[in-house]
Amino acid sequence: MVLRQPWQNSAFAGYDIYPAAHRFRGHCVNFSPTDMQIPVIVQTVGLLTLSNIFMTVAWYGHLKNFSSKPWWIAALVSWGIALFEYLLQVPGNRIGYTELSLSQLKIIQEAITLLVFVPFAIFYMNQPFKLDYVWAALCLVGAVYFIFRS
Numbered sequence: 001m002v003l004r005q006p007w008q009n010s011a012f013a014g015y016d017i018y019p020a021a022h023r024f025r026g027h028c029v030n031f032s033p034t035d036m037q038i039p040v041i042v043q044t045v046g047l048l049t050l051s052n053i054f055m056t057v058a059w060y061g062h063l064k065n066f067s068s069k070p071w072w073i074a075a076l077v078s079w080g081i082a083l084f085e086y087l088l089q090v091p092g093n094r095i096g097y098t099e100l101s102l103s104q105l106k107i108i109q110e111a112i113t114l115l116v117f118v119p120f121a122i123f124y125m126n127q128p129f130k131l132d133y134v135w136a137a138l139c140l141v142g143a144v145y146f147i148f149r150s
Contacts, residue, residue, distance in 0.1 A: 040099045047092030048109055052116040054085035064125055107147045111140045 058081035062074035096105050114137055121127040 040095055044092050044096030044100065044105070045108065045112065047088050047095065048112050049116065051085045051088035051092055052109070052112045054081055054088065056113075056116050056120050058082040058085060060120070060125065101147075103147050107140075107143050111144055114140055 058078040061081070062078055066074040066077060093105055096108070100108070114133070118133050118137075122129055
């Protein structure tokens with residue numbers, strides 16, 4: 001017995017409104033995996049942002065969580081966290097380097113670093129907000145402009 005969708009018993013029964021490229025195991029879907037291409041810049045920024053979250057925690061999280069432990073324990077924990085940073089950062093840079101220059105990748109990384117660090121410092125490390133964060137961000141906006149303008 002062949003199971004049919006309700007519309008297959010209607011006047012449109014002879015028409016395939018979903019071509020074979022839009023079927024997965026007999027079920028209709030709106031796209032195939034090859035139809036959905038995430039732009040390189042989106043993949044790169046996403047992976048580098050996640051990587052930077054791990055990096056920031058690895059570099060500075062021990063100052064709050066392991067301040068009473070010996071330094072080598074903090075270092076081992078930080079290295080363990082940094083592993084996940086590298087598992088995201090390396091593919092992020094490799095993907096980005098297919099369309100971006102090395103300088104562009106570096107400036108993107110620096111901009112992401114500030115965007116991740118400021119909330120981390122304020123909300124996790126309980127540091128006060130400083131107007132210097134705004135000035136640093138404006139300098140990075142200028143750096144992004146100059147690196148990407150040509």
